Amino acid sequence: MQRRTSFTDKLEKNGEHMQRMRNIKLETLLGSGFAAVIIIGVLVAGFGSMHLAGLGQTTDSLAKQHLNNLFVLQELKDNLNVTIKATLRMLLMTDKKELSDSQALIEKTSAQNGKLVEKLEANLHAKEVRAILGELQQNRFAFAKLGREAIGMTLTDRQAEAAVLVKGQLEPVQTAMFCNLNTMIQLQKYLTAQIATNAVAEAEEDGNSLLMLAALSALLAAVIA
Numbered sequence: 001m002q003r004r005t006s007f008t009d010k011l012e013k014n015g016e017h018m019q020r021m022r023n024i025k026l027e028t029l030l031g032s033g034f035a036a037v038i039i040i041g042v043l044v045a046g047f048g049s050m051h052l053a054g055l056g057q058t059t060d061s062l063a064k065q066h067l068n069n070l071f072v073l074q075e076l077k078d079n080l081n082v083t084i085k086a087t088l089r090m091l092l093m094t095d096k097k098e099l100s101d102s103q104a105l106i107e108k109t110s111a112q113n114g115k116l117v118e119k120l121e122a123n124l125h126a127k128e129v130r131a132i133l134g135e136l137q138q139n140r141f142a143f144a145k146l147g148r149e150a151i152g153m154t155l156t157d158r159q160a161e162a163a164v165l166v167k168g169q170l171e172p173v174q175t176a177m178f179c180n181l182n183t184m185i186q187l188q189k190y191l192t193a194q195i196a197t198n199a200v201a202e203a204e205e206d207g208n209s210l211l212m213l214a215a216l217s218a219l220l221a222a223v224i225a
Helices: 002-090 096-123 127-155 159-224
Strands: none
Touching (some): 002 096, 002 127, 002 159, 096 127
């Protein structure tokens, strides 16, 4: 009788031990599963935060640099147009006040153009655009020099010489300046559009990656449940 009782006790103890082991394994499994879900959640948050920061930098660069460069280039183009028209008008003027007013306008606009070029030199990073900016500067200085010569000829009754200078030298430089500007604007538009397109593609790719991580987290949660 005692042997049976002892054997029964051993069976019960073994059963209790096995139950405890199963409980421990289950607790370990649940704990590991929840830990995995938490880790994936942290990864999702970290990944999202990192790439949102990168997207924010791209957007900031797009707004502050590339779009601003386009505005500056357009303003420079408008100002050069004002300078050219004022210079050509001076060739036909004889009134001293009108000549003085036009000269003041040219000097004011030229000073503004100098500041705009400084902004472009600071913000333009594309080598091809910077190279054209250098050509534009050379043409600006050449136009200003030729314009002063032509105006000086007009004021000393040498209109025929001034007309030859304008037709043979001033107009080609004027054409080159606007060619420089138009090329720069087109290149800058292309670069701006390219960055915007890349930012959208990157955002879509990041979104897909986040969805995959979230789906994996949900799958693990479902398995644990």
